Amino acid sequence: MTLPRGMCCCPVCLKDYVALSNHLQRAHGVHNVEERKILLNLATRRVNVRNEACPVLGCSYHSTRLDKHLRDGHRELTRDEVEVNLDMARRTKSISLLTALRRTNPTVSMSTGLDLEEENEGDQMEVPGEAEEDAPQCPDPSSIHSKVEVKRLSARLQLVERELMNMRSKSQRLAKRLRRSQAMASARETPAATRKEMGIKRMR
Ligand SMILES: [Zn+2]
Ligand SMILES: [Zn+2]
Incomplete structure (x- = not known):
């Protein structure tokens, strides 16, 4: 970063x-x-x-x-x-x-x-779902100003992609944690002290 x-x-x-x-x-x-x-x-x-x-x-x-x-x-x-x-x-x-x-x-x-x-x-976000129901329309050429507009949108996309990547790695970490805690839960015989050591207390 x-x-x-x-x-x-x-x-x-x-x-x-x-x-x-x-x-x-x-x-x-x-x-x-x-x-x-x-x-x-x-x-x-x-x-x-x-x-x-x-x-x-x-x-x-x-x-x-x-x-x-x-x-x-x-x-x-x-x-x-x-x-x-x-x-x-x-x-x-x-x-x-x-x-x-x-x-x-x-x-x-x-x-x-x-x-x-x-x-x-913001205008578009106020009506979620509605856009999909409308018949697809060709964009009005006058609303696409120029390459600048395209650049701006792709910049925005990059930002969203970056966020998505962060979210993805977060969910992978959570899944890993979940698998670990499931494995620990199945190993019931493990003494409480050891479980604590392994950090099970912090898992939700
Ligand atoms: Zn620039
Ligand atoms: Zn907050």
């Missing part, structure tokens, strides 16, 4: 760059200083997410110490998973900063659209 020193993951295309500020200007045409700052802060994880809502599915925590809550309140998460969730919160926060910036109608126009992309996704 950690990149070589000085390397940052571009929040727009999710590729790693040393000189991200230059990359943002050259590759994504980010000339708005504020926009660039938000994206750079996101890339370097300098985003204050303490007041953000917990991104863990089914958790309703929304208070003032999200960082602490994720580390101490979600013991089911590995360290990497906590980081993934913090990254999601950082992205959400950055997107709301970008939305706020867009509302000010900046003189130097914004060139990335992380905030717009999330808005569209």
Whole structure:
């Protein structure tokens, strides 16, 4: 998860760059200083997410110490998973900063659209299941702006894939644990002290 020193993951295309500020200007045409700052802060994880809502599915925590809550309140998460969730919160926060910036109608126009992309996704997410029932339609060409749109979507996909990989390894670990505890349960004659030593107490 950690990149070589000085390397940052571009929040727009999710590729790693040393000189991200230059990359943002050259590759994504980010000339708005504020926009660039938000994206750079996101890339370097300098985003204050303490007041953000917990991104863990089914958790309703929304208070003032999200960082602490994720580390101490979600013991089911590995360290990497906590980081993934913090990254999601950082992205959400950055997107709301970008939305706020867009509302000010900046003189130097914004060139990335992380905030717009999330808005569209939100619209789709509000009607789960409905999309499948609708007859498949060809996408309106005007709604597919350009290669940039494709890039953004594939960046988003990469993020989701990364999360999926984390989830998968977590479920593999859980399955392993389960098998171990089943094996131990069947070996009933094992003295309690030994079982304790082998960590059976920690298994759920
Ligand atoms: Zn990029
Ligand atoms: Zn939570």
